[in-house]
């Protein structure tokens with residue numbers, strides 16, 4: 366921690382690289398709303414379109430997905446009157462600060478990022494330079510607001526550690542106490558929602574199999590069908606959560622149920638232990654529909670008026686610029702750049 370008292374401020378974002386999933390909702394969006402409603406922090410929430418383009422995005426799809434993600438945020442309860450809601454490309458400080466951080470971060474740090482290794486795979490020569498530099502842009506997103514807390518899913522933990530390393534190195538190199546050492550907020554029973562087809566893989570919006578995920582846009586029938594077809598093992602559910610240790614698919618469905626029903630995993634096992642899949646899966650689908658369907662309806666209602674979404678994002682980006690531009694200017698000054 367630094368000695369400076371920073372304004373308690375939350376920053377987080379989601380890539381509009383496809384339709385949002387149940388993983389995005391439980392791991393991130395639901396907690397964005399909780400933190401907003403707690404009223405203890407200023408909240409800044411962002412559709413990170415500059416991150417999305419680190420892999421190919423069709424421009425028309427990107428526009429649609431960005432509006433859809435904004436609609437999903439609002440449908441889930443992000444209130445643009447209480448939280449700053451905008452798309453990243455409209456607050457230029459993100460890209461500008463990212464450049465400075467590209468010059469602070471070390472190649473070795475980036476090369477160790479598991480998301481880089483997973484996404485670039487064996488084909489890293491063909492991956493974009495942006496994909497490699499992704500974590501420095503993420504550090505810029507957070508630190509351009511001097512954010513003190515970042516709610517994220519488990520998969521982003523390593524990037525958050527890198528953000529802390531960049532802030533610490535900047536403060537150390539320039540002999541300042543300027544950037545906060547941000548705290549990740551990773552909690553709840555569904556910080557890592559897994560694919561419905563493979564319990565060892567994260568549920569992801571870019572998974573080629575639509576059956577691997579529940580989308581925000583899925584209707585009740587689709588949700589029921591996806592849970593019915595979700596991969597499981599032949600055993601019935603055990604009496605305790607500990608007994609699910611080596612059953613990743615079964616554990617995933619229990620974690621999802623617990624998160625949606627807002628119950629502890631122990632309480633869930635007391636309720637469903639001994640049940641077979643034919644009994645449990647329809648019950649899980651029912652709870653999922655109960656939580657997701659009202660949001661899907663609300664998201665579709667927002668999507669009927671794209672101009673209103675653009676207006677809301679425009680207002681949000683003006684507020685985002687107000688906070689981030691002075692922090693960028695001060696960063697440049699610390700680094701020795703002359704303001705003309």
Ligand code: AQP
Pocket residue numbers: 378379380381382383386388389390391392393394516517518519520521555556557558559567568569570571572
């Ligand atoms: N399966 C998940 N379980 C819990 N949290 C998750 N998040 C994503 N997937 C899960 C959290 O959602 C936030 C936004 O993530 P993102 O969309 O910006 O990037 P991502 O983690 O790479 O998500 P995807 O769905 O896998 O996107 P693609 O397929 O485009 O790469 C983060 O807080 C993340 O932890």
